[in-house]
Amino acid sequence: MTNLFDLTGKVALITGGTHGLGLAMAEGLGSAGAELVVTSTTPSKLEEAIKYYQSKGFKATGYIFDVTDEKIAAEKVAEIEANHKQIDILINNAGIIKRVPALEMEVSEFRKVIDVDLTGPFIMSQLVARNMIKRRSGKIINICSMMSELGRDNVVAYASAKGGLKMLTKNLATEWAKHNIQVNGIGPGYFATSQTEPIRVDGNPFNEFIISRTPEGRWGNPEDLAGTAIFLASEASQFINGQIIYVDGGILATIGKPSNE
Ligand code: GCO
Numbered sequence: 001m002t003n004l005f006d007l008t009g010k011v012a013l014i015t016g017g018t019h020g021l022g023l024a025m026a027e028g029l030g031s032a033g034a035e036l037v038v039t040s041t042t043p044s045k046l047e048e049a050i051k052y053y054q055s056k057g058f059k060a061t062g063y064i065f066d067v068t069d070e071k072i073a074a075e076k077v078a079e080i081e082a083n084h085k086q087i088d089i090l091i092n093n094a095g096i097i098k099r100v101p102a103l104e105m106e107v108s109e110f111r112k113v114i115d116v117d118l119t120g121p122f123i124m125s126q127l128v129a130r131n132m133i134k135r136r137s138g139k140i141i142n143i144c145s146m147m148s149e150l151g152r153d154n155v156v157a158y159a160s161a162k163g164g165l166k167m168l169t170k171n172l173a174t175e176w177a178k179h180n181i182q183v184n185g186i187g188p189g190y191f192a193t194s195q196t197e198p199i200r201v202d203g204n205p206f207n208e209f210i211i212s213r214t215p216e217g218r219w220g221n222p223e224d225l226a227g228t229a230i231f232l233a234s235e236a237s238q239f240i241n242g243q244i245i246y247v248d249g250g251i252l253a254t255i256g257k258p259s260n261e
Contacts, residue, residue: 001007002235003229004033004234004235004236005231005234005236005237006032006033007029007032007033007034007089007230007233007234008032008033008034009033009036010029010033010035010088010089010233011034011035011037011084011085011086011087011088011089012026012029012035012037012087012088012089012090013034013037013080013089013090013091013124013128014026014029014036014037014038014040014089014091014093015040015067015090015092015093015094015120015121015124016039016040016093016094016095017036017038017039017040017044017049017056017091017093018038018040018042018045018046018048018049018062018124018194019049019185019193019194020191020193020194020222021093021119021143021188021193021222021225022038022091022093022094022143023049023192023222024184024222024223024225024226025051025091025093025143025225025226025229026038026049026053026060027053027056027058027114027223027226028089028223028225028226028227028229028230029089029091029226029229029230029233030053030056030058030060031056031226031230031231032233034088034233035057035058035059035060035084035213036053036058036059036060036061037060037061037062037063037080037084037087037227038050038053038060038062038063039063039064039065039067039076040062040064041064041065041066042064043064046062046063046064046200047062049062050062051139052077056132056241058219060083061083061088062202063076063079063080065122067092067094067116067123067124068116068119068120068123068214072208073123073124073127074127077124077127077128082125086131086135086159087128087131087132087138088137088138088139089138089139089140089141089233090124090125090128090138090139090141090227091141091143091233092120092121092124092125092141092143092165092246093098093143094116094120094175095116095117095143095161096112096113096116096158097113097155097158097195098113098155098157098158099155099158099198099199100154100156101153101154102154102156105142105156105157106206109157110156110157110160112157113157113158113160114157114160114161114164115158116136116161117158117161117162117165118161118162118164118165118168121142121165121168122168124125124181125140125142125168125172127240128140128223129172129176129179129181131139132176132179132181133176133179133181134257136153136180136181136182138176138179138180138181138182138231139151139181139182139232139233139234139237140172140176140181140182140184140209141182141184141185141186141229141233142151142165142166142168142169142183142185142189143165143183143185143186144162144166144185144186144188144244145158145162145165145187145188146170146187146188146189146190146246146248146251146252147159147162147163148162148163148165148166148185148187148244149163149166149187149246149252150252161162165185166185166244169184169185169242169244170235170242173241173242174242177242180238182232182237182238182240182241183241183242184232184237184240184241184242184243184244184245185243185244185245186225186228186229186232186244186245186246186247187244187245187246187247187248188220188225188246188247189214189246189247189248189249189251189252190210190214190220190221190248190249190251191219191221191222191224191225192219192220192221192222193222193252196219200219208233212256213251213256214248214249214250214251215249215250215251215253215254216249216250217249218249220247220248220249224247225247228245228247231245232245236246
């Protein structure tokens, strides 16, 4: 039986793949044989990430551009396809969060989060799908969130974007499955990354809350995501479409339990 999880010969484009969850998923795909193409808007972070991937023996290239700028993104995707044969796998990982009470959030702040976390994945998916459709093959993986399913104080824009990203995933699957493109999502639970650092500090009530709310009793580690990313990027998931796989330590499985248990 061939190795269904082998990504040798595949080109994987990971947006925001310079740190945290993006880096962990990129490293997973690289370890499965994929060539890595990573985007960022921060040259220093990109340079450091590419050096890291190359130190692991992966073929890795970086491109600086903002996924919300459809004109630049179109130029860059064309450049990537010219330089790297084709894009077999797209991981829409780039995202931002703004933690502000809904009543205090500036509309401009709301729009910015929606633009990066939802419009950006739409732009990138549309751009890579054109040649995936011609080749009748492609994998698109959208990085959703617990907030694709649940609300929480102070993340109204992020939750709205991630809820939308879940439905973007289902809708693109509906339209593109007939072209043998699999469009799925990964919903990370609460992971120990720079994005969650402010709410993870010892003594922060939210830190204890998440640990108590997660049946596995811990924050996720970025490497906990690599296997699911490889799975959804590989031949092992050819008949999976429009699904969000939650890698959450069990959070969504439970209502939780009283603190005295
Ligand atoms: C927050 C966290 C979450 C996590 C993740 C959960 O402020 O609630 O940052 O948004 O990052 O998205 O799935």
